[in-house]
Amino acid sequence: MLIVHHLNNSRSQRVLWLLEELGLPYEIVHHQRDPKTMLAPPSLKAVHPLGKSPVVVDGGYVIAETGAIIEYLCEKAGGKLRPAAGTPERLAWTYWLHYAEGSAMSPLLLKLIFGALPDRAPGLMKPLVRGIAGQALKSFVDPQLQTHFDYWESVLGQVPWFAGQEFSAADIMMSFPLEAGAQRGDVRNGRPRIAKFLETIHARPAYRVALEKGGPYAFAD
Numbered sequence: 001m002l003i004v005h006h007l008n009n010s011r012s013q014r015v016l017w018l019l020e021e022l023g024l025p026y027e028i029v030h031h032q033r034d035p036k037t038m039l040a041p042p043s044l045k046a047v048h049p050l051g052k053s054p055v056v057v058d059g060g061y062v063i064a065e066t067g068a069i070i071e072y073l074c075e076k077a078g079g080k081l082r083p084a085a086g087t088p089e090r091l092a093w094t095y096w097l098h099y100a101e102g103s104a105m106s107p108l109l110l111k112l113i114f115g116a117l118p119d120r121a122p123g124l125m126k127p128l129v130r131g132i133a134g135q136a137l138k139s140f141v142d143p144q145l146q147t148h149f150d151y152w153e154s155v156l157g158q159v160p161w162f163a164g165q166e167f168s169a170a171d172i173m174m175s176f177p178l179e180a181g182a183q184r185g186d187v188r189n190g191r192p193r194i195a196k197f198l199e200t201i202h203a204r205p206a207y208r209v210a211l212e213k214g215g216p217y218a219f220a221d
Contacts, residue, residue, distance in 0.1 A: 014070075
């Protein structure tokens with residue numbers, strides 16, 4: 001039996017969704033963020049040295065990193081939600097799996113960090129930190145985000161799903177950057193295709209079931 005070590009309000013929600021789409025049986029071990037720091041609890045370090053989520057345990061295998069987990073699960077399901085090898089769709093699928101946790105998440109993480117810095121700075125330092133963080137957001141982070149948002153909108157204007165004409169695990173992988181972009185930025189503003197994509201995935205039955213099993217998920221707005 002597959003065991004998913006799931007952290008609330010995290011990228012591991014995608015793994016639950018994928019498993020529901022694939023129809024693979026699994027169990028969930030829930031881990032809760034520290035309400036003050038929002039960091040993962042020490043219990044995850046007993047599963048994987050980095051103490052991060054998601055982590056999937058399958059017999060003697062312990063698999064971390066969402067992209068690696070998605071590839072493993074699609075293979076386990078006989079290639080479901082994965083385009084055939086040697087096709088343009090498969091190349092696109094592989095690209096989006098890596099892009100989602102690489103290029104896409106970097107500016108979103110910076111947006112989160114710089115946005116939180118002023119509140120965490122010592123009292124007398126708050127104005128200075130607020131100014132530095134604001135300038136970093138204005139001059140670098142926000143323009144980078146807009147570039148990525150426009151890129152996603154452009155791609156979804158050419159094909160209905162990120163890897164082509166069919167829904168695939170690439171769309172599950174890309175869901176978190178788009179959902180984070182909706183929460184931390186204005187990804188829907190003037191981008192009807194992204195808005196439609198989010199509306200469509202949120203209506204999928206497997207997405208809704210995974211949401212019920214995973215618990216509160218702030219990004220599913």
